[in-house]
Amino acid sequence: MTAKDCGAHHLDERKKLFRLAAVAVLAFVLLILFIIFLVWLILRPTKPRFILLDATIYAFNISGPNFLTSNLQVTLSSRNPNARISIYYDKLDVYAAYRSQQITLPTLLPADYQGHKDINVWSPFLYGNAVPIAPYLADVLAQDQMAGTLLINVRINGRVRWKVGTFISGRYHLYVNCPAYISFGDKNNGVPVGPAVKYQLVQNCHVDV
CATH class of the missing domain: 1.10.287 (Helix Hairpins)
Structure with a gap:
């Protein structure tokens, strides 16, 4: 060769x-x-389902030319629809937004665990004292209050992990958006709670994982 x-x-x-x-x-x-x-x-993994049950409004008003004060308490429930997957909520920050602008500081919920088909409920307070807002928002808010209805979005940013048997996944980003339609003009839509007004909402939230 x-x-x-x-x-x-x-x-x-x-x-x-x-x-x-x-x-x-x-x-x-x-x-x-x-x-x-x-x-x-x-x-068949399915993302958790969130519902905004109610919102208690303690303050929501313009305090100065372009400052908004908003203090409220919301009740949120989360259901794990999976029969074989558990969920670890490592970090959940809840805040309120109006017209896409954040109007309260984020409130950190305690880390939690959710078993198969379990339901968790949280009732955080959201505070935003004299938060600067865009000038046009003050006019829009005045118009919404005159109309008697405004839309507040309760949002959650967090991290979750999935558990299957003994296996635990890495962290995934969780984003939840809950629309809350508040009717200030009609007192029949809210229940007085001392100086505040409580609104029963039972509103489904949009969830992205």
């Missing part, structure tokens, strides 16, 4: 090894994807 034939033979061997390695890598990737699909098919 000549040196040229020997070199060609070695080249063919390398090509075969590369093909075998590529096939092995492809088979491994397909196996991992199949396992992930099978786990998903068995577990």
